[in-house]
Amino acid sequence: MAAMTMPRRRPGRPRREETRPTREVVLAAATALFARRGFDAVGLREVAAAAGVDVATVSHHTGTKAQLYDACFARVFAAERDVLEAAAGRARQALDSGPAEVRRALHDLVDVFVDFLEDRPETTALWLRRWLEPQRHAELDERYAAPLYRLVADLLTAAAAAGALVEPAPHVTVRSLVWAVHGHVVALAAGGGPQARQRREFRAFVHRLLDGLYGPATP
């Protein structure tokens, strides 16, 4: 199986007018296919065809099919985590300002999250598929979900401690929000209406939800 060698200098056969490293081409093709149809419905020969290479080349670069699947997840979730952590850092800076600024920072954080998922529907698809695999629950939760949830939940708790907001169960709130966003993205992918309006309506809903839940404790 010669697992996953990817040197800086590259001897070997020609690369079929592709400038990107083969491994990235394969990962991109596989990610799109896995997101759309799932692990078992996608064959390695299909991934190879989408990437413009042979089956053996796929195995050579990414090892086992399960390893290829995991690599796709790692790539996508790492990108999501980076974006969210950056936005959370920005929001945390607003904690020293007044309640109005804190609320606006929370709105911005949620907007960044919604934007990210709207632009990358395959992230939602992979996320949902992972949750549906019973044997992966623990890993998904520990490696990806829990840190992200804690990121935002801590933010809410800190805001509550600052006296600007009130929130008894931030973990539940964050999880529900995340799933609502995924549902929104799925509905977008399903078509059925003008996307611009759907996006606007969903943002308005989330902002209202936050205002209702986290409105100033002392009116």
Place this chain on the structure above:
Amino acid sequence: MAAMTMPRRRPGRPRREETRPTREVVLAAATALFARRGFDAVGLREVAAAAGVDVATVSHHTGTKAQLYDACFARVFAAERDVLEAAAGRARQALDSGPAEVRRALHDLVDVFVDFLEDRPETTALWLRRWLEPQRHAELDERYAAPLYRLVADLLTAAAAAGALVEPAPHVTVRSLVWAVHGHVVALAAGGGPQARQRREFRAFVHRLLDGLYGPATP
């Protein structure tokens, strides 16, 4: 293929100490397997083994694998629709009473929905799997999601028209709520904490969410 015959009187070989009709046994076994692992990961021989029959018997009673899949969905979603419609009917009767009764009826409606999904996690699994199949979006939306959403959305609109509540985008709210519930059920299935407390916290969250969103327009 001798598709799907199921007479009232039944000649044929003995039924292996099973009293229920074979078709129901097969459907129940298949539903559990499909919910847990998905269409492509489950083989007909596995379904047959779980039902205690031969592969050919499965095909004989349920036709094609895709037809078996559809039959599982129809059974589960019909049960969900029945429960929700009954609860919505009860809630609609409360529309003639005061705002407090309307809000309590909405809480009850949501509780019934949450109870149902908590007790039948396979419903959530099948629901999510259906959303992940691009070619089935339209059918799922038209046959199941849209009617259910409209059921509750109409209820909210009527309550708003009665002056008791205010809600600009009921469709978005209902969808977000539904996805939040599914996320809650998935988290429950993942374990990781005392279930009773998780259930209590989620109900409290939903009630607070409704109060925040649908609170009396004139305080």
Place this chain on the structure above:
DNA sequence: CCGTTAATCCAACGTCTGTTGGATAATGGA
């Protein structure tokens, strides 16, 4: 210019898949 390295493809393997034709046996009606 030569030897090493590595990327790529071809071909094949064993296994599992969904589906079907046919044999068997038990039932209900005549």
Place this chain on the structure above:
DNA sequence: TCCATTATCCAACAGACGTTGGATTAACGG
């Protein structure tokens, strides 16, 4: 009692699956 009906299983098919060994070809270090 006999016949038609049908539920059940056995066996087999053709195809797709993931994976691997080996041959080929290009690029690099010397």
